[in-house]
Structures are given as C-alpha cells and as structure tokens.
Amino acid sequence: MDAELSILVFDENTVRAAIIEAGLREAGHTKVATVTELVGLVRRIETLQPDVIVVDLENPNRDQLEHFFQVSRSVKKPIAMFVDRSDSSAIREAVEAGVSAYVVDGLRKERVKPILDMAVSRFNAVHRLNCELEQARSQLAERKLIDKAKGILMRRRGLSEPEAYRLLQRSAMNENRRIADVARSLISASSLLGDL
Amino acid sequence: MPLDVVHAGYLPLLDSASLVVAVRLGFAERYGLDLKLHRERSWATVRDRMSVGHFDCAQMPAPLPIAMSLSLGPLNTETFAPMVLNTGGNAVTVGNEVAAALKDEAPTDQSPAAIGAALRFAVARLSERKGRQIRFAVVHRFSCHNYDLRYWLAACGIRPDTDVEITVVPPSLMPEALSSGQIDGFSAGEPWNTIAVRNGAGAIVATKAEIAPNSPEKVLGTSRAFVDDRRDVCERLIKCLLEAGQWCDALENRPALAELMAEARHVAVDETHLMPGLTGELETAPGERRIVGSFLSFSCQGNRPDAGYARWLYRQMMRWGHGRADPTAASIVEKVYQPSVFGTATSADQAPSAGPTATFEPLRFSLFDDGRSNLLSK
Numbered sequence: 112m113d114a115e116l117s118i119l120v121f122d123e124n125t126v127r128a129a130i131i132e133a134g135l136r137e138a139g140h141t142k143v144a145t146v147t148e149l150v151g152l153v154r155r156i157e158t159l160q161p162d163v164i165v166v167d168l169e170n171p172n173r174d175q176l177e178h179f180f181q182v183s184r185s186v187k188k189p190i191a192m193f194v195d196r197s198d199s200s201a202i203r204e205a206v207e208a209g210v211s212a213y214v215v216d217g218l219r220k221e222r223v224k225p226i227l228d229m230a231v232s233r234f235n236a237v238h239r240l241n242c243e244l245e246q247a248r249s250q251l252a253e254r255k256l257i258d259k260a261k262g263i264l265m266r267r268r269g270l271s272e273p274e275a276y277r278l279l280q281r282s283a284m285n286e287n288r289r290i291a292d293v294a295r296s297l298i299s300a301s302s303l304l305g306d307l
Numbered sequence: 308m309p310l311d312v313v314h315a316g317y318l319p320l321l322d323s324a325s326l327v328v329a330v331r332l333g334f335a336e337r338y339g340l341d342l343k344l345h346r347e348r349s350w351a352t353v354r355d356r357m358s359v360g361h362f363d364c365a366q367m368p369a370p371l372p373i374a375m376s377l378s379l380g381p382l383n384t385e386t387f388a389p390m391v392l393n394t395g396g397n398a399v400t401v402g403n404e405v406a407a408a409l410k411d412e413a414p415t416d417q418s419p420a421a422i423g424a425a426l427r428f429a430v431a432r433l434s435e436r437k438g439r440q441i442r443f444a445v446v447h448r449f450s451c452h453n454y455d456l457r458y459w460l461a462a463c464g465i466r467p468d469t470d471v472e473i474t475v476v477p478p479s480l481m482p483e484a485l486s487s488g489q490i491d492g493f494s495a496g497e498p499w500n501t502i503a504v505r506n507g508a509g510a511i512v513a514t515k516a517e518i519a520p521n522s523p524e525k526v527l528g529t530s531r532a533f534v535d536d537r538r539d540v541c542e543r544l545i546k547c548l549l550e551a552g553q554w555c556d557a558l559e560n561r562p563a564l565a566e567l568m569a570e571a572r573h574v575a576v577d578e579t580h581l582m583p584g585l586t587g588e589l590e591t592a593p594g595e596r597r598i599v600g601s602f603l604s605f606s607c608q609g610n611r612p613d614a615g616y617a618r619w620l621y622r623q624m625m626r627w628g629h630g631r632a633d634p635t636a637a638s639i640v641e642k643v644y645q646p647s648v649f650g651t652a653t654s655a656d657q658a659p660s661a662g663p664t665a666t667f668e669p670l671r672f673s674l675f676d677d678g679r680s681n682l683l684s685k
Contacts, residue, residue: 168352
C-alpha cells in the first residue's frame with residue numbers, strides 16, 4: 112500500500128484554509144497541515160516534507176515559494192505544478208477557481224487528482240459564498256437607498272410610504288432603470304437642491 | 308464600431324504606468340481597444356493565467372517570455388515579446404551595515420565599477436564578521452533585477468551563489484525585509500528603493516540605468532494567438548502603449564502620473580515616494596542625492612524588441628544554471644523578441660520609438676571581469 116500523502120495548505124485566507132483542510136480530512140487524509148502566513152513557512156515545509164502543496168493564486172508569496180522549491184536542498188522538490196500537464200482542462204479549471212498546487216515529481220496521477228478536485232470544488236464553494244454575501248450586502252445597501260428616497264418624496268410631495276414607493280417603481284419602469292438607481296439619482300439631485 | 312476587447316495581466320508596479328495610463332486617460336479607446344487590466348499579485352500567477360489563456364497579453368519582466376517559451380517554469384506556453392514597455396527603473400539598495408562597510412572602502416566615485424570594486428571587499432569583510440553569506444533579494448528568478456544584479460556582482464569579482472546568496476522577495480516587502488535584517492540588500496524597481504532609504508534602512512548604490520543602459524525592463528508578453536490571429540489588434544495596442552508611454556515620459560505630466568500611480572488600486576504608496584523614480588532625482592541615502600539620466604523611460608529607442616538582448620538574457624540564464632544550453636533552446640530564443648509586429652505597427656508614423664533599435668550595451672568591467680560573461684559575443 113502507498114504511504115499516506117503529506118499535504119500542506121498555504122492560504123492567507125484563514126477561513127478558506129480551514130475549509131480546504133476540513134475537506135481533505137473528510138476525504139480520509141490525516142497528514143494535513145495549514146499555514147496562513149509566510150513567517151515560518153519554510154521551516155514547516157522542511158519538517159513536513161509535503162508531497163502536495165496547495166496555494167491560492169492570489170498569494171503574493173508564490174514567486175518566493177517557487178524560488179525556494181528550486182534552490183532548496185532540504186526538501187523533496189515539489190516543482191511540477193500539476194501531475195499531468197496534458198490534462199489541460201483540469202489545469203484550466205484549477206486556475207479559474209484560483210488554486211495552484213505544487214506536487215512532488217513522480218507522484219501518480221490517480222493519487223493527486225482527487226486532492227486537486229477537492230481543492231477546486233472547495234475554492235469554488237467559498238467563492239460562491241462570498242458572492243452571495245456580497246449580493247446580500249449590496250441588497251441591504253440598496254434597500255437603505257430606496258428608504259431614503261421614499262423619505263424625500265414623502266416630505267417633498269406629501270405622499271404616503273406606499274405611494275412614494277409606487278412613484279419610484281413607476282419612474283424606474285418608464286426609464287427602464289432599476290429602482291435603486293432611480294433612488295440614487297433622486298437622492299443626489301435632492302442633495303444638490305439642498306433638500307437634505 | 309465596437310471596441311476590440313484585450314485582456315492584459317499586470318502587477319501594480321510603477322512601471323505598469325503606460326498600461327494604466329492607456330486605460331485611464333482614454334488612449335486605448337482612441338485606438339479602438341477595450342483594454343481590460345487584470346491586477347495580479349505575483350508573476351507566477353501572471354504566467355499561469357497567461358498559460359491557460361485568460362490573458363491576451365501581460366506586463367512581464369523581460370526574461371519571463373523567454374523562460375516560458377523554454378518551459379523553464381511549472382506552467383508554460385509559447386510567449387512572445389513584440390514590444391518593450393520600459394527601460395531602466397530598478398536600483399540596488401544595500402542595508403546600513405553593507406553601506407557602512409562600503410564607505411570604509413572609500414570608492415573612488417559613484418560609477419557601478421567603482422562601487423562594485425569597493426563592494427567586493429565590503430562583502431568579504433562583512434560575511435567573515437557575520438560568519439555567513441551576505442544575502443541579496445530580487446523580485447523573481449526570471450527578472451532583470453536578478454540578471455542585472457548577478458552580472459554586476461560577477462563583473463566586480465563577487466560570485467553569486469558562492470560569495471553571496473540571492474533569494475526572492477516580493478518587491479513591496481523589500482524595505483521591511485531590509486530593515487528587519489532578513490536580507491542585506493536587494494535589487495528592485497521603484498519606489499521600493501526610495502522607501503527603504505527614507506525609512507532609514509539603507510542606501511541606493513547602483514541603478515539599472517547605469518549597469519545595463521538602454522536595456523529592457525518590462526516587456527509586453529503575448530500569446531501566439533494574439534500576435535498571429537489578431538495582429539491588427541496587437542499593432543494598435545503597441546501604438547496605443549507607445550503614445551501612453553510618451554505621455555508618461557513628458558516631464559510636465561509626471562506629477563499627475565505620480566498621483567495616478569499612487570492610488571490604492573495601483574502602487575498604493577504616498578505619491579511623494581514615486582517622484583524620485585519618475586524624475587531620476589534619487590535620494591540615495593539620508594541627505595544625499597544623485598541625478599541618474601534616463602533612470603526610467605517608457606518611450607525611447609528601446610521599445611523595439613531586440614533579439615540580441617534576448618540572446619544576452621538567455622546566456623545569463625545558462626551562466627547561472629537557470630536553463631540548459633542546447634541548439635533547440637537557442638532557436639526558440641531567437642523567435643521570442645520579434646521586431647516584425649513592432650515594425651509594421653510603427654512604420655506608418657514618425658514616433659520617436661519607430662527609429663532603429665538602440666543597441667544594448669551592458670557596461671564592460673575590465674577590472675574584475677571573470678571572463679565568463681561573454682557580453683556581446685555573437
């Protein structure tokens with residue numbers, strides 16, 4: 112039986128690093144370590160002698176890390192980025208997800224592929240979560256804008272709240288714009304006219 | 308007419324200025340281009356995204372397209388350099404200990420040869436006292452920072468990888484690495500030298516403009532598909548970047564350029580740190596100034612790619628064991644720096660860059676030349 116693979120996750124995003132590590136452990140890997148900052152990384156690599164290193168593409172230390180792999184005499188050299196360079200769709204998928212992985216040369220493809228696939232899917236999941244969070248944030252911000260615009264209409268034109276909302280909605284439809292955009296224009300026009 | 312979309316990768320450095328100006332001041336649009344800049348945080352990621360086809364082109368250190376075409380990194384694709392984006396812009400800064408040891412040697416003048424001769428003894432004495440190698444940092448293995456520094460050190464009798472260690476540190480972290488003693492000196496672009504000096508961490512002792520005058524620093528790296536299948540777009544991009552480069556070089560625009568590049572999404576430093584690099588009026592040490600001519604140029608005779616320089620870089624790669632010497636490799640290198648696209652792009656107009664290629668002449672150091680450099684041998 113093959114010896115168990117040692118895997119190191121290097122990601123400055125601590126939440127994502129934890130999610131990747133959890134995924135690897137669920138998949139039955141026990142030799143998994145996580146590093147979230149550069150300080151001490153080299154020593155960790157030297158003691159762990161990882162077979163696979165997973166790094167996020169946003170990491171500003173990649174150039175330094177690759178240099179270390181090239182010159183170090185104290186570690187197995189994880190220089191091949193992907194086991195099988197001919198598998199261009201897998202490489203593309205990983206880069207699109209924002210993951211890079213350094214793998215010790217000569218490791219069999221079947222052993223590494225599941226690790227990469229897992230990292231890619233978790234990176235994508237984290238990305239989706241961030242998008243949803245961002246969307247929720249901007250929705251909240253838009254609701255605040257609309258409330259403010261409604262307040263202006265209620266004050267200036269003596270409308271009730273539902274009436275003010277319907278007016279915003281109607282102008283949005285007529286101008287083929289989003290309600291939040293109409294609200295934003297109204298607020299800035301109104302501030303120019305000294306109404307706030 | 309709809310604009311042609313071009314995806315370009317870049318790092319937020321001072322010498323990405325012509326790309327940034329092309330977009331922000333509307334040059335790209337005037338050439339019918341929708342130039343989309345993708346900011347990255349390492350050359351490794353620029354290389355990877357270029358290799359999987361995310362980018363049509365990217366700002367790259369001059370040796371990188373050669374290394375990529377020779378498959379010297381983990382992920383590669385055939386890459387061309389149809390244009391040089393800028394010449395100069397880098398400097399070598401040493402920490403206070405090395406600076407003091409250098410002063411003790413009393414160099415006869417500020418030239419790279421005189422400073423280098425003094426540095427040889429300073430480094431020897433200091434490494435003996437410390438009981439370890441003096442450590443220099445560069446921004447990337449396949450960068451001019453690395454090859455210019457190695458060339459200069461070796462020419463002055465300091466053997467890289469033997470007398471001194473050369474490691475890699477991201478440019479923005481250089482001043483901190485120097486002041487904390489992790490490194491003893493570095494070779495990087497501006498403003499990181501200026502910031503190190505202003506933080507009291509060291510002194511600027513040499514510049515790329517003096518060690519390797521007129522030599523390319525960053526090039527426009529492109530995919531084969533971009534040069535072959537979208538040649539017209541590539542030519543317009545070259546013209547656009549030349550015009551943006553001329554704008555960057557105009558003295559009267561430098562304060563505005565400093566303000567633009569200082570923004571958080573670009574270099575993200577105080578704009579006063581960018582002026583020395585843009586004007587060549589360097590603060591080399593506290594209270595000491597030196598004016599370096601053509602310290603950084605975006606539009607000059609050096610914009611046309613010169614295969615001779617690519618050969619020089621390839622020789623440096625072999626010299627330091629970063630690449631193998633074989634005839635196939637040599638023939639690949641010949642094709643990377645292609646002047647033909649640049650030629651047709653500039654043939655119609657009289658831009659100053661359209662002139663003949665400036666010949667790259669690294670300084671010849673006769674005194675300590677180790678005889679291996681074969682600088683311009685054909």
